[in-house]
Amino acid sequence: MLSNNRSIKILEAAEKGRYGIVSVVCYNIEAILAVARAAEAQRSPAMILLFPWAIRYASSHLIAFAASVAHSASVPIALHLDHAASPEDIRFAADLGPERGFDSIMVDMSHYEKAENLRLTKELTTYCHERGIAVEAEPGRIEGGEDGLKGTEDLTGMMTTPEEVEEFVRTGIDFLAPAFGNVHGEYGPRGVQLEFDRLESIRQEARGRVRLVLHGTTAVPPETIQRCIEHGVSKINVNKLIARPYAELLREKGGKIPTTKFMEEATCVMQERIEWQMQVCGSVAKV
Numbered sequence: 001m002l003s004n005n006r007s008i009k010i011l012e013a014a015e016k017g018r019y020g021i022v023s024v025v026c027y028n029i030e031a032i033l034a035v036a037r038a039a040e041a042q043r044s045p046a047m048i049l050l051f052p053w054a055i056r057y058a059s060s061h062l063i064a065f066a067a068s069v070a071h072s073a074s075v076p077i078a079l080h081l082d083h084a085a086s087p088e089d090i091r092f093a094a095d096l097g098p099e100r101g102f103d104s105i106m107v108d109m110s111h112y113e114k115a116e117n118l119r120l121t122k123e124l125t126t127y128c129h130e131r132g133i134a135v136e137a138e139p140g141r142i143e144g145g146e147d148g149l150k151g152t153e154d155l156t157g158m159m160t161t162p163e164e165v166e167e168f169v170r171t172g173i174d175f176l177a178p179a180f181g182n183v184h185g186e187y188g189p190r191g192v193q194l195e196f197d198r199l200e201s202i203r204q205e206a207r208g209r210v211r212l213v214l215h216g217t218t219a220v221p222p223e224t225i226q227r228c229i230e231h232g233v234s235k236i237n238v239n240k241l242i243a244r245p246y247a248e249l250l251r252e253k254g255g256k257i258p259t260t261k262f263m264e265e266a267t268c269v270m271q272e273r274i275e276w277q278m279q280v281c282g283s284v285a286k287v
């Protein structure tokens with residue numbers, strides 16, 4: 001059932017071609033349209049990410065819109081549910097099926113103790129796979145929190161170990177998001193300090209059985225992102241990349257120009273930022 005899975009196909013091609021897929025957390029239709037327009041303008045594959053917040057906010061409606069945009073684009077675009085931390089959300093999202101909903105889901109059970117985390121990850125991975133949906137998981141724990149994610153604000157990071165890679169790969173997951181110094185949101189005064197030796201040992205341990213994902217890219221310099229791609233990372237998650245310019249535009253022009261004009265300008269601003277990130281990740285002119 002996974003042989004035609006869009007997320008798997010997009011990330012396999014990226015890893016083989018040594019480029020990264022810009023995977024954009026979207027909160028509204030402007031952002032969703034911006035991803036598709038950027039991808040089509042740059043002839044680049046892409047991924048649209050929604051948080052489980054989208055389910056709470058709009059049930060399946062924003063998801064249906066995103067799936068329609070992603071799957072009707074002239075370049076490969078997959079729809080992915082990021083950081084799904086409750087089994088109920090995951091089953092709801094998986095039941096929509098990949099045509100009306102997600103091509104892949106991040107089963108994030110990192111708030112449970114390890115044995116329970118592994119048990120739930122395995123059970124939910126099977127549930128998703130039976131419906132043709134690929135699965136991402138996070139061994140260890142990526143530090144920090146993001147807007148729209150419940151209960152992750154105070155989590156202390158735990159680096160991913162090679163043993164955990166093996167344990168998680170055995171659950172049947174397709175994509176693995178390692179913690180190797182990456183932080184959600186702000187990096188703080190220490191700045192960006194990624195452990196590339198650890199990332200390399202994680203890659204060795206995975207032995208090509210899963211694709212690797214980078215979370216926590218805010219303020220990470222382009223050359224550091226490119227170095228992650230050289231070390232086998234194929235999915236590059238971004239959030240503030242567009243959330244920040246959107247907020248700035250809202251502050252500057254919200255209520256001062258017609259709403260329709262604001263929406264169009266916001267879409268353009270976000271599209272520009274995504275296209276820039278596609279250049280950084282080397283995914284342009286690949287389709």
Ligand SMILES: [Zn+2]
Pocket residue numbers: 083142184215216237
């Ligand atoms: Zn994340």
